[in-house]
Amino acid sequence: MAVTLSAYIARQFSLSVLSMLAALSGLVSLFDFIELLRRSATKPDATFALVAQIAGLRLPYVAMQILPFAVLLGGILAFWRLTRSSELIVARASGVSAWGFLAAPLGCAILLGVVATGIISPLSSAMLGRAEVLDNAYLRTNGGPLALSGGQLWLRQSDRELDPQGVAIIHAHAVNLRGEALVARDVSVFRLDGADRLLSRIESTEATLEPGQWRLQGSRRMTADKLPELIGASTLPTDLTVGRVQDSFASPDTLSVWALPDFIGLLERSGFSAIRHRLRFQELLALPLLAGTMALVAAGFSMRATRRGGVGRMIGSGVAAGFALFVVSKVAAEFGQSGTLPAELAAWAPAGAGLMLAVSLLLHLEDG
DSSP states (O other): OOHHHHHHHHHHHHHHHHHHHHHHHHHHHHHHHHHHHHHHTTOTTOOHHHHHHHHHHHHHHHHHHHHHHHHHHHHHHHHHHHHHTTHHHHHHHTTOOHHHHHHHHHHHHHHHHHHIIIIIHHHHHHHHHHHHHHHHHHTOSSOSSSOOBTEEEEEEEEOTTTOTTOEEEEEEEEEEEETTEEEEEEEEEEEEOTTOOEEEEEEEEEEEEETTEEEEEEEEEEOTTSOOEEEEEEEEEOOOOHHHHHHHHSOGGGSOTTTHHHHHHHHHHHTOOOHHHHHHHHHHHHHHHHHHHHHHHHHHHHOSOGGGSOHHHHHHHHHHHHHHHHHHHHHHHHHHHHTSSOHHHHHHHHHHHHHHHHHHHHHHHHHO
16 A cells, blocks of 8 residues: 555544544533533632533543544544545446555554553542542542541551561551541551461551551550550551552542552452453553544445435444443443452453444445
């Protein structure tokens, strides 16, 4: 296939997709801005500028969510224009097959997905995290995702002091954030060996999470067949930090794709559920495939010659098929978050099924 023709098709496809992405992202962000204004009506500290800042910080995340559907609609628009102007017909009459014609748009869609996953995703996660901080501080009253103010907290971490495979389970009845420190009161620490046998129990009046350790105050140690032993101040090694504890309760969308693998391992070692974070990581990895699938779906439903009629019905069918695939991916994600489906299957199956549907449709149209 000629380089000039490939570049021309890629340019037409990319411009249509980016224009559709900008239009859809702006529309969704407008509704989000209106909702934020409604919520800020009863908040005297939430100014118009603050609400606009929160909406702007959410914009990259909104664009990431809309990207597959933007590829679908932009692709349908681009292929319909090429067909209507007979450029596609001339190209195919000159010997260019549908697969050669689609190589450039498919590559652009996959490249757009790779850029979104590797470059835009870290930016959107950081901006979304900042937006949630402002939202929690000015528009909500529940204390944020941790809800630590006066609440209880359960944690589990590795405990290699008493047993190489041991764990320590920490329960605090009253937890508060004091500046950058996490302070817990009425703390119970259950230290177990690798076989989940209780080795000792520590009761403390207060515990403070410091870098690399928990500092316990007013502690008593209780072991089997012994009277409680007053130990006063003591420490418990940990690899947890205040930020990591907060992140474990926060949305996985606020974590970069590059930070998710290490954080998933930390969550599993600390006893937190990593299902949501694992699913988010797999969804980001599958985004290039989903974008390429949407491009093929768009081609399958919009490359029909206009002289045959029924163009509106074909385009409407393409939109419906893409929307159905989008909904199926969200439903599969819900099953993945509940643990019904493995995270890998929930993230990759919709894109794989849509790819097979699009390839089958193109084979039928191209080769009869």
